[in-house]
Amino acid sequence: QVQLQESGPGLVKPSETLSLTCTVSGDSISGGNYYWSWIRQPPGKGLEWIGYIYYTGSTNYNPSLKSRVTMSVDTSKNQFSLKLRSVSAADTAEYYCALTGLHWYFALWGRGTLVTVSS
């Protein structure tokens, strides 16, 4: 079955860049049947959609983060990635990657990875 797994540093310094990768197993990112999303959740708070990428590299970002976000896809590794620049404490959150249906619902989630922004 399809599985997603986030990876990346758990601690990032303020003003630096947060970088995460999601590895997909059990299906091909290049299949074209899904979008691939990033979603975050600050500790004890609700969910915020960051954006999605299609296997072609086409992206759609949340305007609230658009100026700081870059997503990319590596079909040869079956991975997609998130970069968030100029982070602050407000970016401390659990970050999830998610398989996203073509009607934009999040059908399958990774287990999440906690990223803390602190010096």
Add this chain to the structure above:
Amino acid sequence: DIQMTQSPSSLSASVGDRVTITCRASQNIGSYLNWYQQQPGKAPELLIYTASSLQSGAPSRFGGGGSGTNFTLTISSLQLEDFATYYCQQSYSTPLSFGGGTKVEIK
């Protein structure tokens, strides 16, 4: 942007109770409304998509309804494993957005 408002923000209920959670959109979103369950310390899981379609593997005691701006998630007979936080999400337009969540606790 579309704002999603859930009510209540929390509720207490007993095993076997029928529970209904409401989600309201700030504009007409048709049937583009999805529901998720999040257990403590775990990732959310999709329960219902496009307002009333049950995700494969989700228990049949979960049901979704509504259209336009008003939607409901109903648990017909609450089980122990249903004590969790529930989120609605609109998929009508980007930016995709979630409700604030409803925490279902044991009475």
